[in-house]
Amino acid sequence: MLDSKIPEGPMKDKWTNHKSKIKLVNPANKRKYHVIVVGTGLAGSAAAATLSELGYNVKVFCIQDSPRRAHSIAAQGGINAAKNYPNDGDSIHRLFYDTVKGGDYRSREANVHRLAEVSNNIIDQCVAQGVPFAREYAGYLDNRSFGGAQVSRTFYARGQTGQQLLLGAYSALMKEVGKGAIDLHTRCEVLDIVVVKGVARGIVVRNLLTGEVTSHSADAVILATGGYSNAFYLSTNAKACNVTASWRAHKRGALLANPCYTQIHPTCIPVHGDYQSKLTLMSESLRNDGRVWVPKQAKDDRSPKDIPENERDYYLERKYPSFGNLVPRDLASRNAKYVCDDGFGVGATGEAVYLDFADAINRLGKDVIKARYGNLFEMYDRITNSSPYQDPMMIYPALHYTMGGLWVDYNLMSNLPGLFVLGEANFSDHGANRLGASALMQGLADGYFIIPYTIGDYLAQNPSGQIDANLPEFKESEQKIKDKTQKILKIEGKKTVDDFHRELGKLLWNNCGMSRNEKGLKEALEKIPEIRDEFSKNVNVPGSDADLNQALERAGRVSDFLEFGETLIYDALHRKESCGGHFREESQTEEGEALRDDDNFAYVAAWQYQGVGKIPNLIKEPLTFEEVPLSQRSYK
Amino acid sequence: MKNTIELTLKVWRQKISEDKGKFETYEVKDIDTSMSFLEMLDVLNEKLTLEGDEPIAFDHDCREGVCGMCGAIVNGEAHGPQKATTLCQLHMRKFKNKDTVVIEPWRAKGFPVIKDLVVDRGSFDRIIAAGGYISVKTGSAPEANNQPIKHENAELAFDAAACIGCGACVAACPNASAMLFTSAKISHLNLLPQGQLEAKERVVQMVEKMDEEGFGNCSNEYECEAACPKEISVSNIARMNREYRDAKFSV
Numbered sequence: 001m002l003d004s005k006i007p008e009g010p011m012k013d014k015w016t017n018h019k020s021k022i023k024l025v026n027p028a029n030k031r032k033y034h035v036i037v038v039g040t041g042l043a044g045s046a047a048a049a050t051l052s053e054l055g056y057n058v059k060v061f062c063i064q065d066s067p068r069r070a071h072s073i074a075a076q077g078g079i080n081a082a083k084n085y086p087n088d089g090d091s092i093h094r095l096f097y098d099t100v101k102g103g104d105y106r107s108r109e110a111n112v113h114r115l116a117e118v119s120n121n122i123i124d125q126c127v128a129q130g131v132p133f134a135r136e137y138a139g140y141l142d143n144r145s146f147g148g149a150q151v152s153r154t155f156y157a158r159g160q161t162g163q164q165l166l167l168g169a170y171s172a173l174m175k176e177v178g179k180g181a182i183d184l185h186t187r188c189e190v191l192d193i194v195v196v197k198g199v200a201r202g203i204v205v206r207n208l209l210t211g212e213v214t215s216h217s218a219d220a221v222i223l224a225t226g227g228y229s230n231a232f233y234l235s236t237n238a239k240a241c242n243v244t245a246s247w248r249a250h251k252r253g254a255l256l257a258n259p260c261y262t263q264i265h266p267t268c269i270p271v272h273g274d275y276q277s278k279l280t281l282m283s284e285s286l287r288n289d290g291r292v293w294v295p296k297q298a299k300d301d302r303s304p305k306d307i308p309e310n311e312r313d314y315y316l317e318r319k320y321p322s323f324g325n326l327v328p329r330d331l332a333s334r335n336a337k338y339v340c341d342d343g344f345g346v347g348a349t350g351e352a353v354y355l356d357f358a359d360a361i362n363r364l365g366k367d368v369i370k371a372r373y374g375n376l377f378e379m380y381d382r383i384t385n386s387s388p389y390q391d392p393m394m395i396y397p398a399l400h401y402t403m404g405g406l407w408v409d410y411n412l413m414s415n416l417p418g419l420f421v422l423g424e425a426n427f428s429d430h431g432a433n434r435l436g437a438s439a440l441m442q443g444l445a446d447g448y449f450i451i452p453y454t455i456g457d458y459l460a461q462n463p464s465g466q467i468d469a470n471l472p473e474f475k476e477s478e479q480k481i482k483d484k485t486q487k488i489l490k491i492e493g494k495k496t497v498d499d500f501h502r503e504l505g506k507l508l509w510n511n512c513g514m515s516r517n518e519k520g521l522k523e524a525l526e527k528i529p530e531i532r533d534e535f536s537k538n539v540n541v542p543g544s545d546a547d548l549n550q551a552l553e554r555a556g557r558v559s560d561f562l563e564f565g566e567t568l569i570y571d572a573l574h575r576k577e578s579c580g581g582h583f584r585e586e587s588q589t590e591e592g593e594a595l596r597d598d599d600n601f602a603y604v605a606a607w608q609y610q611g612v613g614k615i616p617n618l619i620k621e622p623l624t625f626e627e628v629p630l631s632q633r634s635y636k
Numbered sequence: 637m638k639n640t641i642e643l644t645l646k647v648w649r650q651k652i653s654e655d656k657g658k659f660e661t662y663e664v665k666d667i668d669t670s671m672s673f674l675e676m677l678d679v680l681n682e683k684l685t686l687e688g689d690e691p692i693a694f695d696h697d698c699r700e701g702v703c704g705m706c707g708a709i710v711n712g713e714a715h716g717p718q719k720a721t722t723l724c725q726l727h728m729r730k731f732k733n734k735d736t737v738v739i740e741p742w743r744a745k746g747f748p749v750i751k752d753l754v755v756d757r758g759s760f761d762r763i764i765a766a767g768g769y770i771s772v773k774t775g776s777a778p779e780a781n782n783q784p785i786k787h788e789n790a791e792l793a794f795d796a797a798a799c800i801g802c803g804a805c806v807a808a809c810p811n812a813s814a815m816l817f818t819s820a821k822i823s824h825l826n827l828l829p830q831g832q833l834e835a836k837e838r839v840v841q842m843v844e845k846m847d848e849e850g851f852g853n854c855s856n857e858y859e860c861e862a863a864c865p866k867e868i869s870v871s872n873i874a875r876m877n878r879e880y881r882d883a884k885f886s887v
């Protein structure tokens with residue numbers, strides 16, 4: 001049975017009570033404790049800086065050449081907080097409520113409540129660091145409504161919120177590096193988590209420039225390594241995003257929770273060719289003024305301007321008269337897929353729908369539209385060579401965010417003592433669907449305001465063991481990594497790493513993407529081992545392991561996706577209900593909407609590794625809802 | 637309507653820092669003009685791999701123009717011919733059929749080449765570590781709206797904060813100066829009231845670190861601004877120089 005360690009007491013007092021009860025490490029002793037932080041996105045940078053400020057000995061690792069380049073940098077829209085500056089009725093309770101409901105009742109209430117509680121501290125901290133949030137003319141902070149929220153609680157920094165927040169956390173991190181308090185290792189990839197007598201005691205790392213494999217021991221290890229959207233090959237994530245650290249921790253015993261909860265964003269630039277390397281997100285805010293449509297006639301290849309009004313199907317407005325184009329992400333995505341599957345899609349591939357601003361431009365004038373979306377229109381134009389002022393945009397959904405991740409308790413510790421997981425890498429706060437502007441909030445909450453308390457509690461109870469990185473557990477792991485590298489280099493097959501990655505990605509997208517059914521999932525379960533098998537015999541990775549070898553890096557990550565993908569499918573197959581981003585065709589209402597099955601599935605599915613290709617073991621953490629009554633979503 | 641072109645690429649190949657390195661010529665065909673520049677390199681790399689050659693090493697990550705990881709000199713221009721555009725956002729429609737395209741890494745004393753097009757920009761991190769922050773510990777921040785900020789200053793600070801740290805400014809400068817990068821961070825922080833307390837130490841420490849890292853001086857060529865994908869203004873350099881002088885005389 002999984003113990004989530006949720007503190008006693010009323011919801012609103014849990015975190016306060018917990019903080020007042022946890023054990024503290026004596027300030028003079030903090031220096032004796034070594035903490036490893038893997039990842040320098042919002043979660044990792046915030047955690048590393050804060051733990052170093054507290055006096056712990058911190059070592060940090062990341063893949064990119066600088067901590068500032070972590071994937072968090074790409075977030076555009078904004079970050080939520082319950083400040084209620086606009087005086088429009090927001091509160092901690094409302095943010096908590098919306099997040100639980102938005103997660104389609106598959107998250108842990110206590111975690112979400114804590115997230116809402118610390119949200120305001122995040123804004124204070126970031127502003128003090130110099131994060132240039134948007135301001136009104138009077139000089140006070142500006143807010144906007146985001147992703148269909150009924151209050152304006154989103155703080156933003158032009159279209160660069162992630163960049164500015166990350167630069168804030170990065171500057172805090174570099175302040176500690178400058179003092180000599182943090183030992184920073186860039187261009188390093190963590191390839192194993194070392195567990196000694198059941199406790200996480202360190203990591204094994206490959207230096208990406210020299211190929212050198214080294215061990216690092218510590219009193220606790222923090223993974224803040226981001227999400228696994230790139231299992232699907234094409235996604236809005238940065239190219240280096242991966243599941244490696246999480247998957248290898250999983251192979252050492254850490255449970256993996258709800259991997260089938262993936263989020264697909266409705267407004268991305270469609271795929272235009274086989275060479276395509278990533279998909280670009282176009283901000284959700286576009287749906288505030290853009291109207292989504294397809295031709296009424298299938299395979300209509302006229303230019304959009306030549307299709308008269310009465311031959312267009314504004315299908316979101318037709319099906320959801322009260323929410324129209326502003327329905328939640330999952331509904332907008334699924335409906336785009338349906339119309340394209342039925343042959344109404346547009347563009348060269350037939351996998352796109354129009355997002356049309358003509359009405360808005362007529363109504364508000366080009367200048368207003370330019371002020372609102374000018375930079376987005378420019379970006380679209382740069383990529384597609386088409387101007388949204390003249391022609392409707394073409395959009396299609398794409399993989400964007402992963403709610404699933406390593407299982408953690410209320411203290412953000414995995415089931416392996418000493419292994420903590422923060423940010424997108426854990427499963428904790430978003431249930432089956434994440435609301436816009438709440439990933440940045442969660443990453444910074446975890447890093448700045450939660451882990452500093454909960455890790456202290458753990459360390460205080462586990463006096464520093466000064467583990468030796470020469471223990472056999474480390475050496476064996478180093479050897480295994482070196483052997484695996486040599487093996488991959490020797491295959492010298494006929495396909496590239498990307499060939500396999502694309503093949504896996506297409507399979508996951510088609511069979512476990514926007515909508516899923518038993519037949520498709522079972523088919524994926526047959527095909528993934530075949531791809532994996534061929535990979536081990538027929539991949540071609542040129543070069544050596546003694547210098548920078550980007551194909552070798554990718555090969556390691558893709559080999560993990562090929563194992564992980566199967567667990568993702570097992571999870572999707574076992575969850576016979578629809579919820580949030582997980583739509584099982586067998587479980588829908590008469591109107592074709594997602595139908596939850598609370599009697600049978602109101603739990604977290606935590607999977608335990610049993611070996612490559614073996615069915616993982618399911619462990620359930622039941623979910624109870626005390627504060628937010630269970631109800632079915634409706635957007636009609 | 638697929639539009640394809642063929643190109644002759646002359647690409648800098650250098651196995652390790654210590655090697656001399658040289659240009660290699662590659663012919664690429666059937667390049668769809670809606671590809672990005674990096675996708676074109678991907679296609680070439682796939683081909684090289686299957687022919688038993690080592691693919692060209694180049695840095696990239698977000699491919700959205702925001703992480704600052706990508707960059708190369710393309711036909712003599714940092715990030716290539718399109719204004720205000722990173723290499724990952726440059727598309728092949730900007731090239732003509734049968735063009736010759738010369739691709740080299742950033743070249744600067746402060747950015748040693750690691751391999752092929754990949755360089756070491758660790759010096760930028762060290763400049764930030766010397767003072768590119770506001771020393772506020774987690775937990776000690778006051779209520780965010782206690783201090784309103786003049787709209788104009790907030791906007792100017794933001795313009796400077798938009799720097800992605802790619803290094804194009806250094807690569808474009810005949811003196812390999814890092815003044816645009818360094819001054820952008822200093823302006824971002826020193827223009828805000830929160831950044832005032834440490835403003836003097838900041839400018840002195842960062843400028844001195846920049847010199848120590850081997851970056852050259854500014855001789856007002858303005859090539860940095862022209863190459864910057866985020867259009868960071870050279871007025872930041874003037875502001876930095878002013879603040880540096882004031883700080884040196886008063887410290």
Ligand SMILES: Cc1cc2nc3c(=O)[nH]c(=O)nc-3n(C[C@H](O)[C@H](O)[C@H](O)COP(=O)(O)OP(=O)(O)OC[C@H]3O[C@@H](n4cnc5c(N)ncnc54)[C@H](O)[C@@H]3O)c2cc1C
Nearest residue numbers: 039040041042043063072077078190226423424437439440
């Ligand atoms: C295009 C886009 C727009 C978005 N917009 C928003 C938004 O407006 N609002 C919002 O709230 N959220 C948004 N999100 C989601 C949000 O950006 C991410 O969920 C969040 O930034 C993740 O932060 P993180 O710290 O958990 O991980 P990341 O930022 O992904 O960082 C992961 C870190 O781990 C390191 N790493 C990974 N594996 C290893 C390894 N094996 N060894 C060593 N290091 C490793 C990486 O180098 C990196 O430093 C957006 C996402 C995308 C893709």
Ligand code: FES
Nearest residue numbers: 697699704706724
């Ligand atoms: S890859 Fe991120 S800016 Fe080009």
